[in-house]
Amino acid sequence: MQIKSAEFVISNSEVSKCPSENIPEYAFIGRSNVGKSSLINMLTGRNKLAKTSSTPGKTQLINHFKINNNWFLVDLPGYGYAKVSKSTKKEFQSFITSYFKQRKELVCTFVLIDSRHSPQKIDVDFMEFLAENEIPFCMIFTKTDKLKPKAIAQNITKYKESMLKGNWAAFPTYFTSSSTHKNGKEEILHFIDQVNKEFYQGNLN
Ligand code: GTP
Ligand code: MG
Numbered sequence: 001m002q003i004k005s006a007e008f009v010i011s012n013s014e015v016s017k018c019p020s021e022n023i024p025e026y027a028f029i030g031r032s033n034v035g036k037s038s039l040i041n042m043l044t045g046r047n048k049l050a051k052t053s054s055t056p057g058k059t060q061l062i063n064h065f066k067i068n069n070n071w072f073l074v075d076l077p078g079y080g081y082a083k084v085s086k087s088t089k090k091e092f093q094s095f096i097t098s099y100f101k102q103r104k105e106l107v108c109t110f111v112l113i114d115s116r117h118s119p120q121k122i123d124v125d126f127m128e129f130l131a132e133n134e135i136p137f138c139m140i141f142t143k144t145d146k147l148k149p150k151a152i153a154q155n156i157t158k159y160k161e162s163m164l165k166g167n168w169a170a171f172p173t174y175f176t177s178s179s180t181h182k183n184g185k186e187e188i189l190h191f192i193d194q195v196n197k198e199f200y201q202g203n204l205n
Contacts, residue, residue, distance in 0.1 A: 001193040004068050006044040011061040013095045015102045019064055024199040025072040025105040026192060029096070030112030031122065032056035032078030035142040038179035039112065040065065040075050043188060050075045060092075062099055071196055072105070080122045100135055107195050107204055108136050110188075115141035115152045115176065119162040127163075127172070139174040140188070145181045152176065 009019055028036040037050035037059055049065060051058055056078065063075040076099070077092055100106070109130060113123055130137045139159075144152050160171045175191070177184030198204050 001068075001189045003044050003189075006046050006049055006065055006067050006073075008049065009064040009066050009072075011063045013061050015062070015095070015098050018062060018099075018103065019066075019072065022105060023066075023071055024107040024196050024204075025064075025074055025103065026195075027074040027076055027099070027103075027106055027109045028112060029076050029109060029126070030078060030142075031080045031114070031120075032058075034078065034112045034114050035177075035179055036078065036112055037075050039110075039140070039142065039177055039184075040073050042177070042179040042182055043185055044073070062095070070200075071192070074106075079126060097129075100130065101133055106135065107199055108138060108192075110140050110175075111137050111172075112140045112142050113159070115144050115155055116147055118155060119159050124163065124166070131168075137172060138191070139172050140184070141174065141176045143178060143180075144176050144183060145178040 010017070012018065028040060030036055033056040037052040040050040041047050041052065044065070044067065050063065059075055059077050061077065065073045065075070067073055076096060079093070079096070100109070111123065111127055111130070127137065127139075141152065141156060156174070163171055173191075175184050175188050177188065195204075
């Protein structure tokens, strides 16, 4: 899929204030600093569309970006950021939770996982929350430029094993990405293109 246009629409912390057009929407979530905003920039080929930072906690709101005039990419705050106060964390959590529970346009969520780490409880817990609420999602293993392919494959296998040993019937669809090396772009955009087609043919929901 070619990205012909990508524009920032609105930032807010209330689901009720999110755009009301009924077009398919894809959210990016994961731990702070995992590379959500960088991946949005890499996918759209716009370096400064989403704000990135080496300091965790950069994205603090729900950010809608309209792509090719017919779908949204949504950049969200990260979870698991130790330095924010307890009350800020609670506020974050409650509006993120509401977003996922209420946003009907959300056709797929990408859960970003740092490919350098073995399975983390916070990520598996979040995916369980999505599954319990019947929210479709895929995993994206990020920052693959930082590790040798063999080590990445080993970490993904560890994830598979630990999730299948738990109460997961299947391992979710997953992608690997490097925003620095621009890897994963074609596969992720192709997937989005397919889901968009399903949406516009009325095959979803
Ligand atoms: P929050 O908004 O704070 O939750 O973070 P985020 O998940 O949006 O991460 P962001 O995209 O801001 O990137 C965090 C840091 O990781 C930045 O310093 C990026 O340059 C770096 N980074 C992101 N993606 C990659 C990648 O694929 N490879 C490498 N080497 N660094 C990356
Ligand atoms: Mg961010």
